[in-house]
Amino acid sequence: MKLPPYAEVLGLEIEPSDGAPVLVMPFADDVVGRPGFLHGGAISGLLEMAAIVALDHALAGESGGRIKPVGVTVDFMRGGRDKPTRAAGRVTRLGTRVANVEATAWQDEPDRPIAAARMNYLIVRG
Template identity: 60%
Template sequence: MALPPYAFSLGLTVEGEENGAPVLVMPFAPPVIGRPGFVHGGALGGLLEMAAFGALRARFSGDDHPRLKPINVSVEYMRGARERETRAVGIVTRLGNRIANLEAIAWQDDRARPVATAWMNVLIDRD
């Protein structure tokens, strides 16, 4: 999967897949540091957005690569993300002709203890 330039500014890499969606990894490094010892909330939000878009892009094949335009994004921060790698994966909860509903989950050591989640609605522009 090709990542957009913003993903590279966060240092994101793909570490495999889960149910057809790429699992992204964000290292703890200077570009994502917020308060001392923690990942910045904006970096977490960016990771979640990239994971959600990655899951949606994985649903399109061949030459079918429509433009995706976010309608809204809601991030829920559940606990502080500490000084370690953070992983995220997106889930397509509904894929319509013009609108997709997405969810993304970010975690560190334990997948069952997310550090943040996000919900997105995306316009699928096929024109």
């Protein structure tokens, strides 16, 4: 999957993985909020991209479809430090009209997330 232009602003790369694709965002001036920490908006952008990649992955297994974001809720658990951040999405339900997707971002250990998001998408099929 080709990532949209905003993913380039975040410096995202897709990391090979056995399961759902993992996105990596390097720490850089362009994604900083308060000095030394990631901007919450950049973390949210990373989570959104991870969700879209996961959903695209799931839809590719079916007949495909366009997605329209309805809403997102982001919980911020830890400050994002000066190191690479990874994120992966998980489609919790793929219906005919709506997809529910979760995404988690972490730095050191996947079970110590720095942020997590729940997203709802409308799916326009055919």
